[in-house]
Amino acid sequence: MATSREISRTRRFGRRLAELFPVDWELVRHASAEPVPHHLKKWWFALGGTPLYLFMVQIATGILLTFYYVPSPEQAYQSVAEITHQVRFGWFLRSLHMWSANFMVIAVFLHMFRVFFTRAYRHPRQLNWMVGFGLLGTTLTFGFTGYSLIYEQMSFWGATVAANLAEAVPLVGGFAADLLRGGPEVGEQTLTRFFILHIGVLPTVGLLLVALHVYLIRTHGVTELHFEGEEVATEKRFFRFYPEHVSTEILIGLLLMYLLTLLALVFPAELGPPADPTVTPEHIKPEWYFYFNFRLLKLFSLQVSVLLTMFLGGIAFFWPFIDGWISRRTKHADTIVVIVGVFAVLGFLILTVWEALAP
Amino acid sequence: MTLRMKQTIVAGLSFLFLAALLLVAWQESKRHRIEEGLEPVVTAANEACVECHRKDGPALVMEWERSSHASYGVGCVDCHGAEEGEVDAWLHEGEWTAALVTPKDCARCHAREHDQFAKSHHAKAGEILASLDNVLAEKAAGMPGNIADAVNGCWQCHGSIVRFERGADGEILRTGKENKPVLAAETWPNSGMGRLNPDGSKGSCHACHSRHSFQAEIARSPENCGKCHMGPDHPQIEVYNESKHGIAFYANRDRMALDEKGDWVLGRDYSAAPTCATCHISSYMTTQGEVVPNNHDVGQRISWTLRPVISTKLNLVVYEDGYKEDYPGTRELPAVGDEVDTVEKIVEDEELVNRTVTRRVAKIVPWEERRAAMKGACLNCHNDAFVDNFYVQFDSLVELYNEKFARPAQAIMDELIADGILDPNAPFEKEVQWVFWELWHHEGRRARHGASMMGPDYTHWHGMYEVAKHFYQEFVPAVVEAAEETSPALGEKWARRMDELMARPEHVWHEGLSPEEAEALRRMYEDRYDQAVGSGRAEGTDGE
Numbered sequence: 001m002a003t004s005r006e007i008s009r010t011r012r013f014g015r016r017l018a019e020l021f022p023v024d025w026e027l028v029r030h031a032s033a034e035p036v037p038h039h040l041k042k043w044w045f046a047l048g049g050t051p052l053y054l055f056m057v058q059i060a061t062g063i064l065l066t067f068y069y070v071p072s073p074e075q076a077y078q079s080v081a082e083i084t085h086q087v088r089f090g091w092f093l094r095s096l097h098m099w100s101a102n103f104m105v106i107a108v109f110l111h112m113f114r115v116f117f118t119r120a121y122r123h124p125r126q127l128n129w130m131v132g133f134g135l136l137g138t139t140l141t142f143g144f145t146g147y148s149l150i151y152e153q154m155s156f157w158g159a160t161v162a163a164n165l166a167e168a169v170p171l172v173g174g175f176a177a178d179l180l181r182g183g184p185e186v187g188e189q190t191l192t193r194f195f196i197l198h199i200g201v202l203p204t205v206g207l208l209l210v211a212l213h214v215y216l217i218r219t220h221g222v223t224e225l226h227f228e229g230e231e232v233a234t235e236k237r238f239f240r241f242y243p244e245h246v247s248t249e250i251l252i253g254l255l256l257m258y259l260l261t262l263l264a265l266v267f268p269a270e271l272g273p274p275a276d277p278t279v280t281p282e283h284i285k286p287e288w289y290f291y292f293n294f295r296l297l298k299l300f301s302l303q304v305s306v307l308l309t310m311f312l313g314g315i316a317f318f319w320p321f322i323d324g325w326i327s328r329r330t331k332h333a334d335t336i337v338v339i340v341g342v343f344a345v346l347g348f349l350i351l352t353v354w355e356a357l358a359p
Numbered sequence: 360m361t362l363r364m365k366q367t368i369v370a371g372l373s374f375l376f377l378a379a380l381l382l383v384a385w386q387e388s389k390r391h392r393i394e395e396g397l398e399p400v401v402t403a404a405n406e407a408c409v410e411c412h413r414k415d416g417p418a419l420v421m422e423w424e425r426s427s428h429a430s431y432g433v434g435c436v437d438c439h440g441a442e443e444g445e446v447d448a449w450l451h452e453g454e455w456t457a458a459l460v461t462p463k464d465c466a467r468c469h470a471r472e473h474d475q476f477a478k479s480h481h482a483k484a485g486e487i488l489a490s491l492d493n494v495l496a497e498k499a500a501g502m503p504g505n506i507a508d509a510v511n512g513c514w515q516c517h518g519s520i521v522r523f524e525r526g527a528d529g530e531i532l533r534t535g536k537e538n539k540p541v542l543a544a545e546t547w548p549n550s551g552m553g554r555l556n557p558d559g560s561k562g563s564c565h566a567c568h569s570r571h572s573f574q575a576e577i578a579r580s581p582e583n584c585g586k587c588h589m590g591p592d593h594p595q596i597e598v599y600n601e602s603k604h605g606i607a608f609y610a611n612r613d614r615m616a617l618d619e620k621g622d623w624v625l626g627r628d629y630s631a632a633p634t635c636a637t638c639h640i641s642s643y644m645t646t647q648g649e650v651v652p653n654n655h656d657v658g659q660r661i662s663w664t665l666r667p668v669i670s671t672k673l674n675l676v677v678y679e680d681g682y683k684e685d686y687p688g689t690r691e692l693p694a695v696g697d698e699v700d701t702v703e704k705i706v707e708d709e710e711l712v713n714r715t716v717t718r719r720v721a722k723i724v725p726w727e728e729r730r731a732a733m734k735g736a737c738l739n740c741h742n743d744a745f746v747d748n749f750y751v752q753f754d755s756l757v758e759l760y761n762e763k764f765a766r767p768a769q770a771i772m773d774e775l776i777a778d779g780i781l782d783p784n785a786p787f788e789k790e791v792q793w794v795f796w797e798l799w800h801h802e803g804r805r806a807r808h809g810a811s812m813m814g815p816d817y818t819h820w821h822g823m824y825e826v827a828k829h830f831y832q833e834f835v836p837a838v839v840e841a842a843e844e845t846s847p848a849l850g851e852k853w854a855r856r857m858d859e860l861m862a863r864p865e866h867v868w869h870e871g872l873s874p875e876e877a878e879a880l881r882r883m884y885e886d887r888y889d890q891a892v893g894s895g896r897a898e899g900t901d902g903e
Binding site for chain 1: 384386394
């Protein structure tokens with residue numbers, strides 16, 4: 001039992017601390033007591049927090065990996081090999097980083113499925129969909145640059161193909177490709193640029209977009225959704241962000257950590273042969289989330305596939321406005337959106353599987 | 360659309376997404392396994408063979424599955440496939456199949472390796488028919504109608520002349536529903552290094568690259584060479600095992616990168632120790648940081664021949680058509696551009712015959728150049744002075760053996776024939792011939808091989824000690840004995856000759872040491888063991 005003297009000493013210390021670092025507790029209480037609609041208790045509505053959680057894992061493991069990684073063509077592969085084989089728990093950190101990256105892409109996709117099918121992007125949330133789309137782009141670029149940093153044969157040639165794709169983008173393509181590669185071909189400059197992107201530019205852009213995303217969610221509020229035939233008592237229509245929703249997120253976080261650890265242990269990150277710019281591998285494969293694009297590349301010419309990707313990406317980016325346009329013209333907009341969504345997802349999956357099965 | 364229906368759609372699509380990802384992961388890991396050579400690629404042409412032989416000979420399919428061949432989709436028909444009309448071909452399950460896979464088959468993909476091997480000593484290992492080794496196996500140890508010692512012994516390393524069983528009409532006998540040609544049992548199975556194949560090719564790649572896994576690891580391991588390079592007459596593996604190189608190898612086997620794919624370069628891929636392959640055929644880094652490629656001509660880096668009675672340095676003559684000949688240091692070298700009659704052994708009608716071919720000399724490789732190639736490997740771990748001094752030590756041992764024992768013994772044997780004491784057509788008639796044979800072929804080689812690969816015990820106790828003991832105790836008395844058997848006059852002549860020989864400075868020690876040397880010896884044994892030594896007595900001092 002603490003004595004009264006000890007208690008008063010603690011209080012005094014607390015007061016002194018509050019003087020040094022004043023906190024508006026009223027604001028904190030207000031922010032944390034944000035009412036959350038009842039439907040968010042369902043797992044598929046809570047997928048937005050997952051990429052954020054994984055992003056934190058990426059930052060933590062990424063910083064530790066950066067301690068050992070050397071971003072030069074001569075030493076990159078060797079340093080990854082050292083991380084994998086020599087650094088204590090290096091293999092585990094690398095495996096966590098790899099699995100977390102894959103999970104992040106999956107979570108972003110799943111989150112987008114939910115938002116799309118519930119049409120949660122509608123007015124006034126169009127801008128937030130676009131911010132979210134920006135986060136998808138950031139996540140994919142993270143994955144691509146990170147994979148390239150390993151500087152193994154497959155990642156090197158993946159980067160080469162990607163640079164060629166960028167080059168085919170009309171007007172800015174050549175400039176963008178040169179900017180990425182630091183020259184006409186993937187070379188010494190490229191790795192440094194990818195490294196700067198991966199550990200500097202993308203985290204900054206990502207954090208800013210996440211902040212904007214969350215800010216917009218908070219200012220717009222979360223729409224209350226009603227499931228048919230589900231009666232929710234008035235007092236249960238909303239629950240508090242803290243502690244109820246936070247504890248749900250913590251549980252999801254623990255489950256993710258458990259899954260990541262399990263996968264890192266059972267399927268640790270591997271290392272292919274080192275990059276050899278003089279030998280083109282028989283089969284080049286990017287990471288799975290670019291299979292869709294890679295298949296298009298094989299189906300059409302470089303220009304056509306790039307234009308097609310840009311066109312489809314453009315439709316997805318501006319979808320909230322297209323939805324509005326459709327809604328103004330028909331009563332069946334809801335069904336049309338669902339059909340478009342199903343076709344889009346199936347198209348993506350079919351092209352991905354097709355590419356996976358191709359030699 | 361109701362929210363619940365949308366929930367079902369999202370859940371359904373999510374499951375499809377997950378299923379697609381699992382499929383991608385499965386494909387990815389399969390691709391990875393194929394790339395790493397862990398997954399066999401069974402092409403359409405090989406499917407039927409693999410399927411059937413998985414039951415009939417499953418272990419050989421399993422071995423093939425873990426081979427590099429399998430990972431590249433090189434399968435059964437790629438090696439065993441034959442053309443209709445080939446001497447060993449038969450129609451097996453609708454495919455023309457070869458009874459034997461020979462270096463010619465391997466050369467379809469491994470042309471460079473085949474070309475190098477075909478000109479090597481290894482490829483000529485089967486040409487031992489006119490050798491004393493062969494006489495001993497077929498005549499001394501064999502009997503008319505039974506040369507099992509040669510079949511089970513010599514030929515399993517040197518290689519057989521692979522023959523077919525033939526009928527009275529000379530036609531190849533065939534068996535079974537598919538008319539499979541019957542190979543003569545005494546000539547096959549055989550994986551001898553210099554096997555003489557019916558298609559005219561020489562050798563068996565399987566001798567080093569064991570079928571069907573064809574692991575580079577096996578060819579790089581010293582035990583592989585030890586199958587043949589061992590025993591009383593050429594104990595290379597035993598010498599290696601006792602050398603610092605062998606010790607380092609066995610202690611560090613897991614650091615040798617023996618399973619390295621592609622090139623296996625000393626100084627780049629491994630450093631722990633050299634194996635036989637390292638020094639004789641494999642790649643190594645030069646002091647300029649370049650890679651010296653491997654070479655399947657195993658004798659390329661050898662500068663002495665340690666096999667004959669008297670060792671000589673080995674020069675090499677390369678002809679315009681790529682044919683190579685070792686020229687012992689005693690043989691006069693031709694000049695570049697000269698036309699030379701070369702004699703090569705080929706198989707004609709299943710018999711080994713000599714063929715004389717006139718060739719033009721393209722290049723002379725002096726022994727110094729061959730030695731420099733060997734030194735290049737040494738220099739990965741040792742400095743110039745170390746390597747040069749090693750060769751001084753090694754050369755001096757070979758010269759010691761040559762000058763003190765081999766050359767005088769050979770001269771004596773020649774003169775015994777000239778005196779009619781020995782019959783040149785009866786190489787193992789008298790004791791002196793057996794003693795002389797073992798003196799150079801067994802003990803003398805052991806000493807020389809011991810020195811060449813830094814095996815001190817094989818150099819001395821199994822080598823020069825045995826040479827000396829048998830020279831003094833067996834050879835010299837046997838010479839006099841053989842002469843006496845022929846005639847008293849020759850007996851007297853050779854007793855005198857042997858006395859003169861023993862009076863030479865290098866042999867005079869045999870009569871007794873100087874008083875100072877004898878005293879030093881006595882003191883040493885007394886100091887070390889507290890015992891006297893020298894006259895067969897070993898006296899203790901505990902009260903006697």
